[in-house]
Amino acid sequence: MSYIDEIYSYGQVIQDLETSPFETVNALHLRSELEQKYKELTVSEKQQLAVYDRILLSNAKVMYDHLRKGYNFPSHKPIREWWWHLDKVVNGELVFNASEVT
Numbered sequence: 781m782s783y784i785d786e787i788y789s790y791g792q793v794i795q796d797l798e799t800s801p802f803e804t805v806n807a808l809h810l811r812s813e814l815e816q817k818y819k820e821l822t823v824s825e826k827q828q829l830a831v832y833d834r835i836l837l838s839n840a841k842v843m844y845d846h847l848r849k850g851y852n853f854p855s856h857k858p859i860r861e862w863w864w865h866l867d868k869v870v871n872g873e874l875v876f877n878a879s880e881v882t
Contacts, residue, residue: 783817783825786810791832797842801850804843808863815861833863840869 793799793807814821814829821829836843844853844866855864859874868874 781820783814783821784828786814787825787829787832790814791828791835794832794836794839794843797846801847804847805851811863812857812861836863836866837869840866844870 790807790810793804799807811833818826847853847866853865853867857864859865862869862874865874
């Protein structure tokens with residue numbers, strides 16, 4: 781089964797700040813679903829997902845400010861789902877290097 785459409789949907793939303801915060805939260809739920817299916821993803825799907833994750837990380841402050849309009853931080857999601865913890869990324873409590881984001 782291919783997950784590329786879901787990956788592209790996630791990628792489009794996290795790059796578009798014109799999207800409502802609620803739709804962005806839905807994209808984060810989609811990212812969590814992709815994480816649960818991560819072992820089923822092809823190498824190219826994992827690579828594309830990593831590209832979008834890096835974009836999200838590089839825009840963490842802007843996305844955090846955008847999401848605060850419709851999402852209350854902090855999250856009770858596991859830290860491995862770092863996209864729910866952008867507040868910690870922005871505050872420097874959660875740090876990644878590029879090779880860790882997969």
